[in-house]
Amino acid sequence: MSSYSFALSPARNLVSADLLKLRRSRGLVTVTALLTIGATVLTFAVMEVMHLVDPAKHGPAGGILHLGHTAFLVAGLGSVAAAIVASSAAVGDLDSGVYRDLVVTGRSRLALYLSRIPAGFLFLLPFVATAYTLAAVASVVLAGGNPVPGTQLLWTTGLWSLLEVAFYYLLSFGIACLVASRAYAIGIVLAWRLALTPVLAAISALGVVRELVPGVGLQDLAPAQLGDAVRQGPNVGMTTGAIAAVLIVWTVVALVAGGWRDTTRDA
Numbered sequence: 001m002s003s004y005s006f007a008l009s010p011a012r013n014l015v016s017a018d019l020l021k022l023r024r025s026r027g028l029v030t031v032t033a034l035l036t037i038g039a040t041v042l043t044f045a046v047m048e049v050m051h052l053v054d055p056a057k058h059g060p061a062g063g064i065l066h067l068g069h070t071a072f073l074v075a076g077l078g079s080v081a082a083a084i085v086a087s088s089a090a091v092g093d094l095d096s097g098v099y100r101d102l103v104v105t106g107r108s109r110l111a112l113y114l115s116r117i118p119a120g121f122l123f124l125l126p127f128v129a130t131a132y133t134l135a136a137v138a139s140v141v142l143a144g145g146n147p148v149p150g151t152q153l154l155w156t157t158g159l160w161s162l163l164e165v166a167f168y169y170l171l172s173f174g175i176a177c178l179v180a181s182r183a184y185a186i187g188i189v190l191a192w193r194l195a196l197t198p199v200l201a202a203i204s205a206l207g208v209v210r211e212l213v214p215g216v217g218l219q220d221l222a223p224a225q226l227g228d229a230v231r232q233g234p235n236v237g238m239t240t241g242a243i244a245a246v247l248i249v250w251t252v253v254a255l256v257a258g259g260w261r262d263t264t265r266d267a
Helices: 002-023 026-053 064-096 098-104 109-141 151-179 182-202 204-212 214-221 224-230 240-264
Strands: none
Touching: 002 064, 002 109, 026 064, 026 109, 064 098, 064 109, 064 151, 064 182, 064 224, 109 151, 109 240, 151 182, 151 214, 151 224, 151 240, 182 204, 182 214, 204 214, 204 240, 214 240
């Protein structure tokens, strides 16, 4: 048991070091907080103020419908934050010139690659979890006369939001390592997530081809009670197994390609 713990300690140290680098970046912390927690607080604040100013025209800020809208916001802007955090974690050492020094010390390139994946996610997770927790609490407390979301709906919606953010984090990480550029990786992922996915999902002539688009599967996984609040296009009707297969394939391909490029490039 002690030898096992000893073997794990270098990996833990690498993850801790990578996590500390991200936390020390004030700009990254600020942008991530604004895209997740800030956007959620602002959304409910605006809806509540509108309700207080004109209750007849604007209903309560809480309830199932607004939970869906805010979960969509958390998942969407959380994916943007995920792309930014993942690209920073993936190529931060390369951009700063530190990567060469790390390789020279004799550390395994694969270990350096793998340590950055959990480090970035551990940095991102608290922001996303806090944002959704605030949305969940507000949707119950501020429900007024609107239908109040139950515990199961709150949990499943939270897991759905986190799954989408986690997927785009891993996808962004692999792409960033592959292209060795933060800007290119962020641009590619955001263009795919925010522009191309809704367009492809809406083209019914594509038929079964739409099922290969990960955003389509993620949309189909959204809790049915949220209705159209979380939809960017029609419901394709994929099975859970098919959705899992698509997400896994995309994730594995991105991470393997990124890992291959990261471990074979010139230091």
